[in-house]
Amino acid sequence: MNFRPILHLMLLLLITDLSFAAPKVAVMYSAWSNDAFKDEFDLHLQSLGWAFEKFENRDIAKLTMRLDEFDIVVSTGVGNYENPQDMSAYKDAWLKFLNRGGGLLITDASYGSVLDLWMNRLGSDYALTSTGCAPYTKKNGGSGEIVCDDQNPLIHVPRDLPPLFRAKNGLWAHLET
Numbered sequence: 001m002n003f004r005p006i007l008h009l010m011l012l013l014l015i016t017d018l019s020f021a022a023p024k025v026a027v028m029y030s031a032w033s034n035d036a037f038k039d040e041f042d043l044h045l046q047s048l049g050w051a052f053e054k055f056e057n058r059d060i061a062k063l064t065m066r067l068d069e070f071d072i073v074v075s076t077g078v079g080n081y082e083n084p085q086d087m088s089a090y091k092d093a094w095l096k097f098l099n100r101g102g103g104l105l106i107t108d109a110s111y112g113s114v115l116d117l118w119m120n121r122l123g124s125d126y127a128l129t130s131t132g133c134a135p136y137t138k139k140n141g142g143s144g145e146i147v148c149d150d151q152n153p154l155i156h157v158p159r160d161l162p163p164l165f166r167a168k169n170g171l172w173a174h175l176e177t
Contacts, residue, residue, distance in 0.1 A: 030082040031082045
């Protein structure tokens with residue numbers, strides 16, 4: 001009996017099964033405004049069937065030690081704002097995570113200082129800048145142009161932010177580079 005087709009089928013099934021394995025996600029949040037953004041991605045990650053674990057930004061050392069367990073790290077809105085952590089000491093581990101194919105979703109573009117302490121410590125290839133988009137200035141663009149995609153499970157922000165962006169005194173920022 002020729003087992004070659006059976007072996008090919010078994011190999012194909014194994015590869016297919018591995019390629020559809022749901023990623024494991026680490027979610028990083030800060031304590032800003034009583035953990036207002038801590039649960040920001042819960043419903044979406046659950047709907048995708050992705051396992052996730054949350055880490056407050058103060059626990060960055062713990063998360064860094066466990067990066068090999070995760071496929072994706074998501075930073076919630078203002079993820080490194082309250083009690084900001086300097087990533088300099090963890091640069092090598094994070095670069096190893098990214099170079100092995102780990103994904104990083106940064107949604108915190110609120111303030112350049114937050115980005116400077118976190119992402120920008122990983123080197124010029126990963127540097128991010130943000131620009132304020134206060135609706136009462138035209139210098140940096142208007143917040144009224146911001147659109148949140150209610151259908152996209154990872155881009156949609158569950159908080160109703162566009163009305164806040166459009167408020168006269170509303171101030172937020174968006175990623176520039």
